[in-house]
Amino acid sequence: MIREVSLSSTDEAVFLDLVAGPTSLTLDDGEAATIAYALGSGAGALIDERKATDLCADRYPALIVMSTTDLLLADPIVSSFQADGLRECLFLALTVARMRVPERHLAGVCELLGPDRCRECRSLPAAWRQSETSRLTG
Structure with missing residues (x-):
């Protein structure tokens, strides 16, 4: 490919x-x-x-x-992953490759990752890392 x-x-x-x-x-x-x-x-x-x-x-x-996020969240790609595969792929892209997430995808990516993993992703904006629990539960 x-x-x-x-x-x-x-x-x-x-x-x-x-x-x-x-x-x-x-x-x-x-x-x-x-x-x-x-x-x-x-x-x-x-x-x-x-x-x-x-x-x-x-x-x-x-x-x-x-963006890479657009690609990873495209329906054909999402449907090709097994259970937690997409979550792990996004997490590694954010923590190892320091992928930048466009503003339009921040909420969706953070929802997929969950608050604990979001806090570990230094490439996410600080506001999203620090207040992710309130964003997901509020």
């Missing part, structure tokens, strides 16, 4: 535009390559980094950008 791809010369120009320049206007190689390839191929881009998603919304509003 995963394969290596190459950037076309047009994609490379987009890539260079995204990595060269002032730090506030540029991205890391991985995000830049993902965006350049997605634009050139007509595919969507799977990006978690906020700066990159904001840049895409500004420069490339037609580009479909999804």
Whole structure:
């Protein structure tokens, strides 16, 4: 399901535009390559980094950008997991990979994890970690 791809010369120009320049206007190689390839191929881009998603919304509003959370919570993925598999996958993504959860998914992710596990996820916003018990029970 995963394969290596190459950037076309047009994609490379987009890539260079995204990595060269002032730090506030540029991205890391991985995000830049993902965006350049997605634009050139007509595919969507799977990006978690906020700066990159904001840049895409500004420069490339037609580009479909999804987060890892969007992918993990998609119906075909959810239905492929056994009992606690999704919960464990989300927990590991949050604690080991420090996945960022978009605001629109915070309530759903925290409900799946439960308050004890939410407190262990440093990549969740502090307000969600500290007050998760009241959010889930109130």
